[in-house]
Amino acid sequence: METIIKSEKATQWKKTEGNICSPSGFAAAGIQAGFKKSGKDLALILSRTLSSTASVYTQNAVKGAPLVITKEHSSNGLAQAIVCNSGNANTCNANGLEIAREACAIVGESLGILEENILVASTGVIGKPLSIDPFKNGIKELVESLNETSGDFAAEAILTTDTDIKQTAIQFELSETTATIGGISKGSGMIHPNMATMLGFITTDVAIAPDVLQQALKEVVMDTFNMISVDGDTSTNDMVTVLANGEAGNNEIQSDQDPDYKPFKEVLHEVCKELAIAIAEDGEGASTLITCNVLNATNEYKAKAIAKQVISSNLVKAAVYGRDANVGRLLCAIGYSGVDVDYRNIDIYMRSEDYRSVCVCEAGSIVSFDEDKAYDILGTDKLFIDIYLYEGQEQATAWGCDLTTEYVTINSAYRT
Amino acid sequence: METIIKSEKATQWKKTEGNICSPSGFAAAGIQAGFKKSGKDLALILSRTLSSTASVYTQNAVKGAPLVITKEHSSNGLAQAIVCNSGNANTCNANGLEIAREACAIVGESLGILEENILVASTGVIGKPLSIDPFKNGIKELVESLNETSGDFAAEAILTTDTDIKQTAIQFELSETTATIGGISKGSGMIHPNMATMLGFITTDVAIAPDVLQQALKEVVMDTFNMISVDGDTSTNDMVTVLANGEAGNNEIQSDQDPDYKPFKEVLHEVCKELAIAIAEDGEGASTLITCNVLNATNEYKAKAIAKQVISSNLVKAAVYGRDANVGRLLCAIGYSGVDVDYRNIDIYMRSEDYRSVCVCEAGSIVSFDEDKAYDILGTDKLFIDIYLYEGQEQATAWGCDLTTEYVTINSAYRT
Secondary structure (H helix, E strand, O other): OEEEEOOOOOOEEEEEOOOOOOOOOEEEEEEOOOOOOOOOOEEEEEEEEEEEEEEEEOOOOOOOHHHHHHHHHOOOOEEEEEEEEEEEOOOOOOOHHHHHHHHHHHHHHHHOOOHHHEEEEEEEEOOOOOOOHHHHHHHHHHHHOOEOOOHHHHHHHOOOOOOOOEEEEEEEEOOOOEEEEEEEEEOOOOOOOOOOOOEEEEEEOOOEOHHHHHHHHHHHHHHOHHHEOOOOOOOOOOEEEEEEOOOOOOOOEOOOOOOOHHHHHHHHHHHHHHHHHHHHHOOOOOOOEEEEEEEEEOOHHHHHHHHHHHHHOHHHHHHHHOOOOOHHHHHHHHHOOOOOOOHHHOEEEEEEOOOOEEEEEEOOEEOOOOHHHHHHHHOOOEEEEEEEOOOOOEEEEEEEEOOOHHHHHHHOOOOO | OEEEEOOOOOOEEEEEOOOOOOOOOEEEEEEOOOOOOOOOOEEEEEEEEEEEEEEEEOOOOOOOHHHHHHHHHOOOOEEEEEEEEEEEOOOOOOOHHHHHHHHHHHHHHHHOOOHHHEEEEEEEEOOOOOOOHHHHHHHHHHHHOOEOOOHHHHHHHOOOOOOOOEEEEEEEEOOOOEEEEEEEEEOOOOOOOOOOOOEEEEEEOOOEOHHHHHHHHHHHHHHOHHHEOOOOOOOOOOEEEEEEOOOOOOOOEOOOOOOOHHHHHHHHHHHHHHHHHHHHHOOOOOOOEEEEEEEEEOOHHHHHHHHHHHHHOHHHHHHHHOOOOOHHHHHHHHHOOOOOOOHHHOEEEEEEOOOOEEEEEEOOEEOOOOHHHHHHHHOOOEEEEEEEOOOOOEEEEEEEEOOOHHHHHHHOOOOO
């Protein structure tokens, strides 16, 4: 167990090797139920008690049926379990809502809890009719295999084209007790059988009122899950959901003025950031994680817009793949980020994780730099692009990945 | 010479095999001056007389130095010549403005006209210092080779990674005379040595006041050059410029109420559309031209937003490359186009140029369709995607191309 003490913040936390089962009172399961041709494809996360819940959903106007049902079932701010299948998004199907509702009913019945307290998510092919059969056939095994050591299996069962599971857990101190937040996520790349969807499921034993949980999640997602891009396409089924069951025993956090709110939100931020970065790093066909920091902006909105445009530019992403310190493309992306910026002030540095660094642009003019050093820096797994605007004090970070021939190969593969 | 009569419009026109020299009183030249390692790289377009001029420029906040000088030189609505080099964008260079200004001075001096009446454009690598020498060394040959049969050479000299020249000309009737509009363009794909820039240069012998010309060009560009996308990246140097020298002898068009305004604008629209489509079709690595029509929208803005999002989606573009009628990705792109749309009304058809057609989505639900037929349709050079919103009477069209492994290979190639 590694102890990370963030010097700039009050909160002390321990990053564990844990997952969604690390907070008290959570069990999970992940099994193969037949949604996909092979591999685990049905996950269940269960809290021992009815929990506060909060979710954020895709901004795509076309929303998957499961999101509609989850929104309905969490309208009172309470839920106890999350069921998620991979392999079929249950979106743009004529009977999608029925199926999503029935899935909750099946799980609720088997667990002996109200179907209204079950949340549902799906990821996979859009527009392929989803049969209720794999839910029906798999439910017995799914519920029987629920336990506190199966977090890994749930993390695996929600994957589609991801190359690895994505999970984390952090233990931290509240004013009078210790609490934990855990989480799993899956990536947004799309592939044969062409799907979709960024999912994040977070569990915590903190006691917190639903509306305060919603506020914290919404703010945190803006800086984490919303600051990554794999291919610029926003899925119909993206969602991030938290269950907070209160088993840590703290006095319930009832407002953002509560002294426990700040440490809770900080750790929630860290968990979401880790899960989000893991998605960017595992983008389809990706070979390099690109972190773009925009510094000294007049406001955060501007810094975010620029950072996100840079990591979303096909040309920047292809240049990184080619280990080309192509400053023209960076300036070009900054220029069309839609915010007002005087590029004649801008300095840009490219940097590797081991702090080798090269200045490639000064005061908006491209300078001559050591091309060999730049080539080396661009060849590392983790590239940092630091953009200094010299206009103010705000900053933002976005994460993306390079655009590779492998990405196109994957995404041009036939559906069926 | 082919005669095209557009039945739905009043204007009758003849599409010719012509180019920018087809309108009366224009000469052109294209030579090799040493901006690139090989091939023609310096173009000149000259009108016999001082002409009305209008331009639209990139919306990128980072603007190339040539655009600044062109804007300055055309501020009185008059110009006589356009000089354009390829191989270097003259952007983000410390002395870029100086160089652009000096290029105009050299050309003006050699032609015996004021440098204020010369417009300048550049396309090529961003941020590489541009020497004035190729202008100085090439000017004599450039001016000596000016003639009315060298339109092709100018069309060639502005190219970077384009695989072919792009030009057209249309002759049409005004109320009392015959007039012609010609044009050349180059593509927006970016490549080794990491290119940029969509350029369009249009010549006409119509007599038209500068402000009315500006109005017509601005409106036409919105529906043509602004409705294509190769890779979603907006260059620093994009510009479209018209010279109108009045040699057709019509009474000068002085307002949009002039009876000659409508036919002029229609033909300008057709010329710009052809030049724009040629760019989309010749996108880097592209194998299929994608035309997306959005029909029955409540307003044009909405139709445009959806059409443009569809042809800009990496996932849609990669699916087309894979000949995959991936309706989920289409609905997904429609959903994040940023406009309010009820996808439950939407029908979608995929269609080839020879009118084979397959319905892939009805009332927002993906229907089963003949996959073999869809595969055949997607294998043609020109794919049409028709999206019916069933909300109103407006429509829009956008043009793009597929995303291929070749695109990534090209754009990950090292700069130098």
